[in-house]
Amino acid sequence: MELRASLELKGIHRDAIQEACKKKRKEMLEEHDAKRGDAKKAARDGDPKVQEREKEREQEKELQLQREKEKEKEREKKKKQEEKEAKEKEERLKKEKEKQAQEKERQRKEKEKEREKEKDKEREKEKERERSKGKEKAKAKESDKDGKQKEKDNDKGKDKDKDKDKAKQAKRRSPESKSPSGAAKKKVRR
Incomplete structure (x- = not known):
């Protein structure tokens, strides 16, 4: 001023x-x-007190820097740990998916085998049906043959029975004499 x-x-x-x-x-x-x-x-x-305070301040600064470095190391370590855990989790998930895929494939193969077994059973049943039909036809043919044979045998038996009946009747009609037998008479008659 x-x-x-x-x-x-x-x-x-x-x-x-x-x-x-x-x-x-x-x-x-x-x-x-x-x-x-x-x-x-x-x-x-x-002043020694001032010098002491200055030393303490410098030590505090150094400690602070050291703490910061340690915190940074901890952050890095934590980050690496998280990355490692994430990788492990991803690997577990990948393995789990592979297991599930393998299980599905195994189940699919089992179902395919079951289907094949069912088809084989159906084929066997069909073959069995064909065999039984063939057997029935063979039995029917056999029974037809047997029936015809029986009829023939019955016819022959009836013819024999008739001949026997005729012979018996002829015997009854003629008195018992010392004449030749009925069969001999038949021969004579002829």
């Missing part, structure tokens, strides 16, 4: 006055900072 007033009295332009004030203020601040810095430096160098 004093500088400004003295410069105004000299009749210097307002902008020039402001410029001069800024310069002066800057110089004063630099001097003040220099004095303060020297005092701090002197205090630091001379």
Whole structure:
């Protein structure tokens, strides 16, 4: 303020006055900072308590940096662990899917075998039916042959019975004499 007033009295332009004030203020601040810095430096160098505090601050900073590094390591370790677990989980899922696919394939093959067995059973049943039909036809033919044979035998038997009946009747009709037998009579008659 004093500088400004003295410069105004000299009749210097307002902008020039402001410029001069800024310069002066800057110089004063630099001097003040220099004095303060020297005092701090002197205090630091001379006072053991200040030195102790500075050491503690540096140690705190180092500890903080070390903690940050450890945290970063932990994060990396955790990240790697998660990646490992994700891979293992993916592998388990893949193996599970493969097992399921194998199980499905095995079941499909079993069903196919069952179908084949059923088809084979049906074929066997069909063959058995054909055989039984063939046997029935053979039995029918055999029974027809047997029936015809029996009829023939019956006819022969009936003819024999008739001949016997005739012979008996002829014997009954003729008195018993010492004449030749009925068969001999038949021969004679002929």
